[in-house]
Amino acid sequence: MTTTKAYAAQSETSGLAPFSFDRRAPRPDDVAIEIDYCGVCHTDIHFAQNDWGVSLYPVVPGHEIVGRVTAVGSDVTHHKVGDVVGVGCMVDSCRTCAACESGLEQYCLEGMTGTYNGHDRHDQSVTFGGYSDKIVVSERFVVKIPDKLDVKAAAPLLCAGITTYSPLRHYGVKPGHKVGVIGMGGLGHMGVKFAKALGAEVTIFTRSESKVAEAKHQGADHVVISTDDDQMQAAAETFDFMLDTVPVQHDLNPYLNCLKFDGTHILVGLLEAIEPPLQAGSLVFKRRVLAGSLIGGMPETQEALDFCAEHDIRCDVEMLDIHNINDAYERMKKGDVKYRFVIDMATLKAD
CATH class of the missing domain: 3.40.50.720 (NAD(P)-binding Rossmann-like Domain)
Known part of the structure; x- marks a missing residue:
């Protein structure tokens, strides 16, 4: 396990504040990632403030994650140390149902495992998301960020x-x-x-x-x-x-x-x-x-990133210091952002 810096909500009224927890050691099919950027989605607000009544506190939001691979498990074949990669809204599924076998893991018949506020299928721990300095994810749910893409603007492509x-x-x-x-x-x-x-x-x-x-x-x-x-x-x-x-x-x-x-x-x-x-x-x-329609499966998510690289498509972003995340949430509620906040995780690592 490795100690991980993060920002978390402790209750529906607490706002987000510094939080530390232990990330698991990589399993054989896992990729360990140092997070460089994380987009801020309206869904993050809903979970942080328990708008849907299903939040599991503490909540570490974030499912538009871009970073660099720092380690890989023994069974990993598609990613290597140093690769620039992304993680979106899910980090696991049953992998065997008709939807999963069709590359539509978002419609897993047993329910996909969310990047945060989900339950790990192996140890039942609650998943913590990308408002953190590192994450460990099965390689099936990690995509490659094409070289042509601006990595900062690529983060929201993983959800929006x-x-x-x-x-x-x-x-x-x-x-x-x-x-x-x-x-x-x-x-x-x-x-x-x-x-x-x-x-x-x-x-x-x-x-x-x-x-x-x-x-x-x-x-x-x-x-x-x-x-x-x-x-x-x-x-x-x-x-x-x-x-x-x-x-x-x-x-x-x-x-x-x-x-x-x-x-x-x-x-x-x-x-x-x-x-x-x-x-x-x-x-x-x-x-x-x-x-x-709900996001996309992993093959289609990679396809979307490659399509963006081919057609020079990027999300319009405003970079964010994580210390200002609560103010950013208030601005998002007012529609005062064009069009996606992206947290520069260097502002977290500097603490």
């Missing part, structure tokens, strides 16, 4: 990136398709970049007139102000796909009406009940599909 890449690839977005992206945050701006790189015509739907110029800067072909009835009416029945990145309850019905027949509305942000209720006729009479 794959969360938007996976559904666009799964549902077959290609040149000629019209894609609407609902929301202009960390997920939304990545959705625009991926949909454009796949050849689609992309429209951002936003409630804020102030985001029009920024949406165009991110590469959107068009912008629709969703609170403007005339603009929404003009958009009716024109889209093949809607990528919905909004993480809070919102009315889906106006967006469903923007889809063509056989169009697909994909939820990647909302995990709560849909409110107000859906008008089922919007689905039935146009054979529209309401779908959901």
Whole structure:
């Protein structure tokens, strides 16, 4: 075991503060990683503050991890000391069910093991995430960071990136398709970049007139102000796909009406009940599909990173001193970040 520096929440009201714990020694299939950067996801806030009622304290958040390999177990074949690698939202799964055998570990029939707030499948210890100076992970759940990528901006690709890449690839977005992206945050701006790189015509739907110029800067072909009835009416029945990145309850019905027949509305942000209720006729009479998508499996996560390297796609980030993490959480709640905080772990190691 090795002593590990970290930041943790001790309760739903404590905020994050310095914390130390022991990381396990590498098992035969493990990779030990010194963490250089860790992205900050809205999910981190939910777990730190127990918004979903499932937090296991202390919570060490962080599932957008980039670092360098410092040691490998005896059975490791895909990584070596010195490699720049990444760890995303999961660190294990059953590995034998139909989903896992298909490279869709995120849909493991026994449930994936989260990078934090999960239970290790071997010793039942609670997993601690990337707001720490080191981590030990099975090589199956470690990806290579392509040389061409900026390592700082690569960290959020392991959650915000794959969360938007996976559904666009799964549902077959290609040149000629019209894609609407609902929301202009960390997920939304990545959705625009991926949909454009796949050849689609992309429209951002936003409630804020102030985001029009920024949406165009991110590469959107068009912008629709969703609170403007005339603009929404003009958009009716024109889209093949809607990528919905909004993480809070919102009315889906106006967006469903923007889809063509056989169009697909994909939820990647909302995990709560849909409110107000859906008008089922919007689905039935146009054979529209309401779908959901959760990150990606390990092969697809590597594919997404390679795609970003090939198409020069990066997440827009603001670097963060870990001592300011609680202030960053408050800014994130207000939408005051473009578009992802990334913790420079040198600020932790310097303590």
